[in-house]
Amino acid sequence: MDRDVWVVLEAEDMKIKGSSFALIDEGKRLAVQVGGGLTAVFIGQGLEGINELVGTHGANHLYLFHEETLHQYVPELYERLLTQLLSGKKPYLVMAAATSLGSDLMPRVAAKLKAPLVTNCVEVRAGEDLEFIKPAQNGRLHATVICKAPGTKMATIDPDSLTIAKEEREPRIAEVTEMGPATGGDGLSVRVTGFLKADHRTIDISEAEIILAIGRGVGSKENFAMIREFADRIGAAIGGTRPAVDVGILPFERQIGQTGKAVSPKLIMMCGISGAMEFTKGIENARTKVAINIDRQSRVFKSIDLGIVGDLNRVIPQIIEHIDAMVDQGKAQ
Ligand SMILES: Cc1cc2nc3c(=O)[nH]c(=O)nc-3n(C[C@H](O)[C@H](O)[C@H](O)COP(=O)(O)OP(=O)(O)OC[C@H]3O[C@@H](n4cnc5c(N)ncnc54)[C@H](O)[C@@H]3O)c2cc1C
Structure with a gap:
């Protein structure tokens, strides 16, 4: 076994994903530290200039x-191709x-492969052994995992913890090995017919891309219809x-x-929330934070991107009205 680091790339809309480029940067850093090279694997439909982009x-x-039959993820087929490749290398x-x-x-x-896999890592450290750092206890702690078993180690990395390094890059072309056509697609037990967006x-x-967070300021359960309507408009x-x-407005699994x-x-979007430390601990990794609060002095306004001072019972219906007007305008055009 050599000391090479491998990264598995993904594409979206016929482009390599940003998270894959960030993964290459992370792989490069580790490859230099462990004294190996960096190899990328791409399974999917042909992408123009991929060897230069990746290089x-x-x-x-x-x-x-890369072939048309692989344009969308087919679990068993992708698994077979990657397993065959890795077991040889x-x-x-x-x-x-x-x-x-x-x-x-x-x-x-x-x-x-019977290889150890550490999922959802936020960092991988190279030392005598590889150290995989991953959140534990709902993100309140970080665990360090070391796999002592010999052979290939595997990890998935939280895309939110990956960043594309800002540096000058010399154009380079990666050495490409074209793999033969994917065979064995006939006996698959799973056939992917399409993808549905999560409801x-x-x-x-913890998986949602948009969250409408509500607090005591929402008042009663009766106000929940307005909150639901708002959430549906913004897909939150x-x-x-x-x-x-x-007070029973939300079940415990929705507490942040x-x-x-x-x-x-x-x-x-935080509505009627004062921003107590016990709450904000749970939103440290949220990218854009918006708050609606009636109290201009509220602590919630101290660490957010956009604050709206006002009564949520007035502000939310106005936002819904505005969204509806924009949608109608879009339909009319
Ligand atoms: C050990 C411990 C663990 C805890 N764990 C958690 C936890 O995991 N999660 C958590 O959330 N809390 C937790 N708490 C509770 C936490 O300390 C706060 O009490 C809680 O977060 C406050 O919730 P809130 O912002 O909804 O309510 P409040 O602090 O009462 O704030 C309500 C806000 O609504 C605003 N408001 C009122 N009416 C309106 C209106 N009409 N329009 C707009 N704004 C309005 C007010 O100005 C106010 O800022 C914990 C506490 C302890 C002691």
Whole structure:
């Protein structure tokens, strides 16, 4: 076994995903530290210039399975291709982003290879052994996992913890190995017919991209119809503070914070929430934070991106009205 680090790439809309480029940067950093090269694997439909894009980012080698039948993720087929490739090459470390594809594919491959897999890591450290750092206890603690078993180690990396390094890059072309056509597609037990977007009403808040968080300021259960309407307009999952759970507006699994869940949405809209530390602990990884609060002095306004001072009973209906007007305008055009 050599010391090579491998990364599994993904594409969306015929482009390599940003998380895959960030994964290459992470792979490069580790490859330098462990004294190996960096190899990328792409399974999917052919992408123009992929060897240059991947090479310029730092991969030395690229294995390509690119054909039309692979344009969407077929679990068993992707697993077979990757397993066959890895079992012959035996790299030191294989990483994929913990996206829905990476989180499905990597356990399948790890099971076939009997290789240790650490999921949802926020960091991998190279030392005498590889150290995989991952959140535990709902994000309140970090666990360090070391796999002592010999052979290839595997990891999925939380895409939110990956960043594309800002650096000057010399154009380079990765050495490409074109893999033969994917065979064995006939006997598959799973046939993917399409993808459905997750329902914002039922999705786990820790997975949601948009969250409408409600607090004591929402008042009573009667106001929940307005909250639901707002959430539906912006495609948000509803979560909230402990008081919202205590009065029975929300079930406990929707509580955010120290004794609730840690969330990492792209957008969180906080309505009638004072911003107590026990709550804000759960939203540290939210990207854009917006708050509506009647009290200008409220602590919630101290660490957010956009604040709206006002009574949510007036502000929310106005936002809904505005969204509806924009949608009508869009339809009319
Ligand atoms: C050990 C421990 C663990 C805890 N764990 C958690 C936890 O996991 N999660 C959690 O959330 N809390 C937790 N708490 C409770 C926490 O300390 C706060 O009490 C709680 O977060 C406050 O919730 P809130 O913001 O909804 O209510 P409040 O602090 O009462 O704030 C309500 C806000 O609504 C605003 N408001 C009122 N009416 C309106 C209106 N009409 N329009 C707009 N704004 C309005 C007010 O100005 C106010 O800022 C914990 C406490 C302890 C001691």
